[in-house]
Amino acid sequence: MKLYNANFSPNALRVRAVALELGIDLEIIEVDIRAGDNRSDEFLAMNPNGKVPVLVDGDFVIWESRAINSYLASNKPERGLYPDDPKARATVDQWLYWQTIHLGPAMQKLSFERFLKAKFGMGDADKSVIDAEVKNVDQFLAVLEIGLAGKDWIAGNLSVADFSLASTFMYRAQSDISLDDLPNVAAWIERVEARASWKAAFAPVLALFGD
Ligand SMILES: N[C@@H](CCC(=O)N[C@@H](CS)C(=O)NCC(=O)O)C(=O)O
Known part of the structure; x- marks a missing residue:
């Protein structure tokens, strides 16, 4: 399988981590977003959104x-990362949707304003965006803190939801997002980051930005 990837991307990070966790070998194809490689005819034919990640498995393309x-x-049901049981799967989906719609965008906007914007030479941070997103992030992290109470993993067992949520935290240090008052979140992210799969998936991010 081929993964069209960008090492700075939290969306790509979560896919690399899950593939590594499952022991699925991916051929990684780095897409140079700043050079506009994601806007080529060839790339848009795979994903008309012009975004990574894209997975190609034979003639099956999924973004x-x-x-x-x-x-x-x-493809590896025995590993239980996306469980078949309807209630277990609904709980995983609940956190996946919540991360997509609520936590992810707020964290991403904050990381962009506080870190990536300057890193990519895209202008000064916008204080009004930062103020609004700090409020949102605080509110959402309080929900995650409650969700993780008494649990090692967000849906009970390790699942794709943990990897999706964790990728949202990839720039937390550079974005000045403190977990000091969120012991459940802090312990959970440490558990994710201790996994060999996560470490290997994160290595290219460290190579790009350092600690
Ligand atoms: N919802 C998509 C988001 C994908 C996305 O926004 N990818 C960014 C990198 S983080 C991208 O490729 N941006 C290039 C562009 O929009 O030009 C997913 O989860 O895969």
């Missing part, structure tokens, strides 16, 4: 990182 992860995990 949207969480859909890719559900596909990968469904």
